[in-house]
Amino acid sequence: MKLDVKILDPRMADQLPQYATPGSAGLDLRACLDAPITLEPNAWQLVPTGIAIHLADPAYAALILPRSGLGHKHGIVLGNLVGLIDSDYQGQLMVSAWNRSDVAFTLEPMERLAQLVIVPVVQAQFNVVNEFAAPTERGEGGYGSTGKK
């Protein structure tokens, strides 16, 4: 798909998010910082990415997800766990960087911090009912109701 992007920081002009391999699902988002920032243990900070996108079509949204390397090795994940970018959002993409580890982490300017995944969305209209049309095997079961093995 074609996606309109605004470059809000000139350093992003030649560093637009890219798919690292032909099969990549995520576009890496960079920390568009002027100087390194240190995230103390259990601290979080909103980090600018230097770009804005406009998906425009409500049949799409974008998700901001952690990078597995940063999350697993350094405990750098997202303060909101997942960022949801609405199709009508036109502001700067921001990443809530949360250091969930017990060691301080220094984030360098332009470091790849998180990833953006474009996903299809179906908007629902509610149809209020007293009973669902067809019973299912699961019914109201959940929270481990099918057992462990």
Ligand SMILES: O=c1ccn([C@H]2C[C@H](O)[C@@H](COP(=O)(O)OP(=O)(O)OP(=O)(O)O)O2)c(=O)[nH]1
């Ligand atoms: O990690 C994120 C999450 C959200 N956003 C932007 C895009 C999104 O479309 C907008 C609003 O996000 P959300 O709906 O999650 O925020 P809210 O707390 O429900 O506030 P609002 O009342 O603005 O919807 O903020 C980001 O840039 N990064």
